[in-house]
Amino acid sequence: MGTPVNIIVGSHVWVEDSDVAWIDGEVEKLTREEVITAKLSKIYPKDVEAPAGGVDDMTKLSYLHEPGVLQNLKIRYELNEIYTYTGNILIAINPFQRLPHIYDAHMMQQYKGAPFGELNPHVFAVADVAYRAMINEGKSNSILVSGESGAGKTETTKMLMRYLAYLGGRAVTEGRTVEQQVLESNPVLEAFGNAKTVRNNNSSRFGKFVEIQFDKQGRISGAAIRTYLLERSRVCQISDPERNYHCFYLLCAAPQEEIEKYKLGHPKTFHYLNQSKCYELVGISDAHDYLATRRAMDIVGISEKEQEAIFRVVAAILHIGNIEFTKGKEVDSSVPKDDKAKFHLKTAAELLMCDLKALEDALCKRVMVTPEEVIKRSLDPESAVTSRDGLAKTVYSRLFDWLVNKINNSIGQDANSKCLIGVLDIYGFESFKTNSFEQFCINFTNEKLQQHFNQHVFKMEQEEYTKEAIDWSYIEFVDNKDVLDLIEKKPGGIIALLDEACMFPKSTHETFANKLYQTFKAHKRFIKPKLSRTDFTVAHYAGEVLYQSDLFLDKNKDYVIPEHQDLLGASKCPFVVGLFPPLPEETSKSSKFSSIGSRFKLQLQQLMETLNSTEPHYIRCVKPNNLLKPAVFENVNIMQQLRCGGVLEAIRISCAGYPTRKPFFEFVNRFGLLCPSALEGSYDEKVVCKKILDSMGLKGYQIGKTKIFLRAGQMAELDARRTEVLSGAAKKIQRRTRTHQAQKRFTVLRKATISLQALCRGEPSDFNRALWERLKHWSAMWALLGQWWVDEVVDDLLMTCMVVQLPIQPKCSQETSPTGGSHYNVQHVFKMEQEEYTKEAIDWSYIVFMDNKDVLDLIEKVCLTEKGQCYQIGCFNLTFSFLFHLQKPGGIIALLDEAW
Numbered sequence: 060m061g062t063p064v065n066i067i068v069g070s071h072v073w074v075e076d077s078d079v080a081w082i083d084g085e086v087e088k089l090t091r092e093e094v095i096t097a098k099l100s101k102i103y104p105k106d107v108e109a110p111a112g113g114v115d116d117m118t119k120l121s122y123l124h125e126p127g128v129l130q131n132l133k134i135r136y137e138l139n140e141i142y143t144y145t146g147n148i149l150i151a152i153n154p155f156q157r158l159p160h161i162y163d164a165h166m167m168q169q170y171k172g173a174p175f176g177e178l179n180p181h182v183f184a185v186a187d188v189a190y191r192a193m194i195n196e197g198k199s200n201s202i203l204v205s206g207e208s209g210a211g212k213t214e215t216t217k218m219l220m221r222y223l224a225y226l227g228g229r230a231v232t233e234g235r236t237v238e239q240q241v242l243e244s245n246p247v248l249e250a251f252g253n254a255k256t257v258r259n260n261n262s263s264r265f266g267k268f269v270e271i272q273f274d275k276q277g278r279i280s281g282a283a284i285r286t287y288l289l290e291r292s293r294v295c296q297i298s299d300p301e302r303n304y305h306c307f308y309l310l311c312a313a314p315q316e317e318i319e320k321y322k323l324g325h326p327k328t329f330h331y332l333n334q335s336k337c338y339e340l341v342g343i344s345d346a347h348d349y350l351a352t353r354r355a356m357d358i359v360g361i362s363e364k365e366q367e368a369i370f371r372v373v374a375a376i377l378h379i380g381n382i383e384f385t386k387g388k389e390v391d392s393s394v395p396k397d398d399k400a401k402f403h404l405k406t407a408a409e410l411l412m413c414d415l416k417a418l419e420d421a422l423c424k425r426v427m428v429t430p431e432e433v434i435k436r437s438l439d440p441e442s443a444v445t446s447r448d449g450l451a452k453t454v455y456s457r458l459f460d461w462l463v464n465k466i467n468n469s470i471g472q473d474a475n476s477k478c479l480i481g482v483l484d485i486y487g488f489e490s491f492k493t494n495s496f497e498q499f500c501i502n503f504t505n506e507k508l509q510q511h512f513n514q515h516v517f518k519m520e521q522e523e524y525t526k527e528a529i530d531w532s533y534i535e536f537v538d539n540k541d542v543l544d545l546i547e548k549k550p551g552g553i554i555a556l557l558d559e560a561c562m563f564p565k566s567t568h569e570t571f572a573n574k575l576y577q578t579f580k581a582h583k584r585f586i587k588p589k590l591s592r593t594d595f596t597v598a599h600y601a602g603e604v605l606y607q608s609d610l611f612l613d614k615n616k617d618y619v620i621p622e623h624q625d626l627l628g629a630s631k632c633p634f635v636v637g638l639f640p641p642l643p644e645e646t647s648k649s650s651k652f653s654s655i656g657s658r659f660k661l662q663l664q665q666l667m668e669t670l671n672s673t674e675p676h677y678i679r680c681v682k683p684n685n686l687l688k689p690a691v692f693e694n695v696n697i698m699q700q701l702r703c704g705g706v707l708e709a710i711r712i713s714c715a716g717y718p719t720r721k722p723f724f725e726f727v728n729r730f731g732l733l734c735p736s737a738l739e740g741s742y743d744e745k746v747v748c749k750k751i752l753d754s755m756g757l758k759g760y761q762i763g764k765t766k767i768f769l770r771a772g773q774m775a776e777l778d779a780r781r782t783e784v785l786s787g788a789a790k791k792i793q794r795r796t797r798t799h800q801a802q803k804r805f806t807v808l809r810k811a812t813i814s815l816q817a818l819c820r821g822e823p824s825d826f827n828r829a830l831w832e833r834l835k836h837w838s839a840m841w842a843l844l845g846q847w848w849v850d851e852v853v854d855d856l857l858m859t860c861m862v863v864q865l866p867i868q869p870k871c872s873q874e875t876s877p878t879g880g881s882h883y884n885v886q887h888v889f890k891m892e893q894e895e896y897t898k899e900a901i902d903w904s905y906i907v908f909m910d911n912k913d914v915l916d917l918i919e920k921v922c923l924t925e926k927g928q929c930y931q932i933g934c935f936n937l938t939f940s941f942l943f944h945l946q947k948p949g950g951i952i953a954l955l956d957e958a959w
């Protein structure tokens with residue numbers, strides 16, 4: 060961030076605000092208090108010369124800081140420019156409205172092969188760069204799309220895949236093309252892996268890495284989809300107004316014969332669906348989507364028979380959820396509660412094609428194997444429900460994995476492919492009121508990606524400096540390794556301690572939390588909340604998150620209950636058996652524990668290895684508001700996402716080096732005025748730049764081959780100097796102009812007065828006579844000339860007053876004015892003039908109040924003598940002014956003469 064220095068009166072600045080994040084304004088006054096309190100440190104300079112429509116690349120901003128970035132995004136979003144670069148990172152703000160014109164075939168054509176940065180920022184431009192880099196350098200590329208739920212990751216990923224299919228697609232020959240299958244895998248995965256949440260009506264509840272393989276000619280030759288951490292708990296537990304996975308509702312809206320075949324009904328009749336009262340989505344037809352999903356399944360190569368089995372299993376899960384238990388005859392035993400429960404038990408067994416009694420036993424009993432014997436132990440109703448839900452979750456997650464495998468097999472992998480483009484659509488950093496094991500894993504993923512991102516951004520910075528031959532050796536690299544060690548270190552990290560706790564039968568979440576408190580009491584990234592005995596806080600790179608450890612142990616255990624494995628392994632349905640392949644000999648014998656956390660850690664390790672072998676490109680999706688509405692830009696919300704998404708971190712890394720880069724000519728244009736002598740006779744912009752910088756006494760900047768590289772705060776320093784120079788110049792111009800105007804006015808008045816005096820003094824007696832004669836005629840004329848003339852006279856009078864000797868005026872006012880208060884107060888006018896000149900620092904000493912007492916005495920005499928006539932023509936003012944006009948060519952005298 061730019062260092063807030065050199066804030067002076069008149070500086071345009073950004074000030075932090077809790078409601079709208081940043082407010083802009085102009086410094087009016089700097090008090091001592093303000094300078095020394097922290098407030099000023101939170102002030103950032105504003106670039107008043109930033110383009111009105113914003114800049115398409117944030118690195119072009121003169122001030123690379125939070126408020127500048129936010130303002131730029133806001134301006135662009137208002138213009139429906141949803142994409143903006145920050146160097147090579149693309150920021151995509153969800154428009155929450157269809158913008159088909161920016162994604163049509165014509166657009167694709169335009170971006171094809173266009174140099175990066177030449178056209179407007181776009182997701183196609185990123186895909187194009189990745190594709191070109193792959194073709195030209197023969198290196199795999201990856202595009203990492205991240206952002207919070209509802210930010211638009213999945214939509215962005217779809218656009219990327221569409222564009223890559225456009226670039227690398229084959230002419231449609233017979234049957235399905237690979238790219239068609241890749242694109243059609245989306246609706247299938249969405250039906251089984253997406254659900255409505257409070258944050259997004261079509262939220263992906265899993266992470267996804269799509270690898271698109273290309274042959275030597277750059278044609279798509281294969282693809283593979285890897286998924287991460289499906290949210291299993293959603294199958295059994297949802298809260299209002301969310302929904303379960305889409306496929307359950309689609310099936311309940313299937314054609315009648317299927318409803319009957321699977322003994323289904325309205326979603327509200329199923330426990331797994333009726334925990335929330337939201338059954339339908341606005342603008343979405345589940346019946347239509349059911350048929351669309353079946354069509355997509357056809358395209359990705361899922362046979363009719365397999366489709367039937369898939370939906371049969373989905374229906375079975377719904378029925379399993381409706382099996383309720385009550386206490387059995389024996390102590391701590393359970394049995395199906397009533398006929399309804401028995402009906403669902405029977406139907407579930409039929410659909411899964413397994414033995415009814417075996418299913419009941421698998422839900423209500425546990426087999427204990429001791430060295431001496433095998434004991435069957437009953438479960439109480441509560442444990443039976445847990446067992447039931449465990450079965451449903453296991454079956455569903457196995458089904459999801461099967462689908463992913465099937466899609467991969469049917470699209471096919473190209474073993475000979477040397478290059479690929481991977482697209483990662485993964486959940487962003489999460490911090491809710493209640494954060495459990497899922498959030499822990501998600502945030503762990505984000506820490507991993509952040510580390511990768513930091514390394515990459517740092518590398519890119521280095522490359523830019525190297526290109527410009529700049530020394531960057533001292534730029535420190537910020538690492539989040541300490542948080543990653545806290546989570547994943549083996550032994551001793553949180554995941555390792557969790558695994559240990561899961562393997563130890565007597566562990567509870569309290570003992571687990573205690574172990575964490577003891578182990579990490581001195582760790583600066585681990586905090587024990589004062590008022591809790593089971594929660595813990597991790598200080599992630601994106602902020603602190605408080606985790607509730609209650610369900611960590613249960614959720615980490617990744618084993619299929621052997622009874623469930625045996626039951627479904629013995630099903631008469633090959634599809635169901637395929638979901639539960641027999642465990643390898645040694646695993647089934649040994650009680651080797653497998654944990655979700657460790658498995659996930661391994662998956663992430665593999666993902667990072669893949670990503671490290673590719674050239675990464677980043678897309679940060681931003682959700683502009685929580686209302687999911689277009690044209691609403693919530694500053695604070697967006698700021699938070701930019702922080703969490705690492706955009707600000709990227710900027711911070713950049714600020715650690717030389718955040719401001721200006722091409723030489725731009726620099727000279729802007730700051731040449733700071734050192735005009737540097738511009739004299741020198742045509743080498745680089746030399747001029749150096750002279751300017753040295754004349755300002757700046758240290759630590761660097762001069763590259765084409766640009767100036769400034770340290771944080773130096774731009775503000777230069778701008779502050781520039782403001783000073785400009786305002787000094789403005790004051791000088793104003794002073795000169797005003798002096799010139801005043802001098803001009805004075806000269807005119809002086810000349811007029813001298814003429815007037817000369818006239819009066821020259822012919823006093825004639826003047827009296829002539830005055831009276833003329834007044835008479837002139838009074839008639841005045842009636843004709845009308846009001847405009849009066850205005851003019853009044854104006855002139857003001858000027859005339861300037862030369863009136865002060866002591867005379869009050870006398871005039873009292874004695875000679877027939878209209879009393881209509882006279883101008885000479886003293887006042889004079890004072891005002893003085894004040895104005897003093898304020899503007901104008902020299903007024905030369906304004907001489909000429910002694911025209913003799914003239915005024917004369918006028919006074921005439922007016923008093925001919926008071927009656929004076930009344931007729933208005934007031935003394937007119938008479939007075941008349942004297943002035945008398946002198947003007949085309950003045951009153953001339954007019955009157957003409958009239959005569």
Ligand SMILES: Nc1ncnc2c1ncn2[C@@H]1O[C@H](COP(=O)(O)OP(=O)(O)OP(=O)(O)O)[C@@H](O)[C@H]1O
Nearest residue numbers: 153155156157208209210211212213214259262263
């Ligand atoms: N580029 C876009 N143009 C128009 N609408 C969009 C665009 N991107 C996102 N949306 C809208 O925002 C909604 C949410 O987007 P999307 O599902 O891609 O979010 P996500 O980041 O993948 O969320 P989650 O993590 O919950 O899956 C979409 O259903 C769509 O209505």
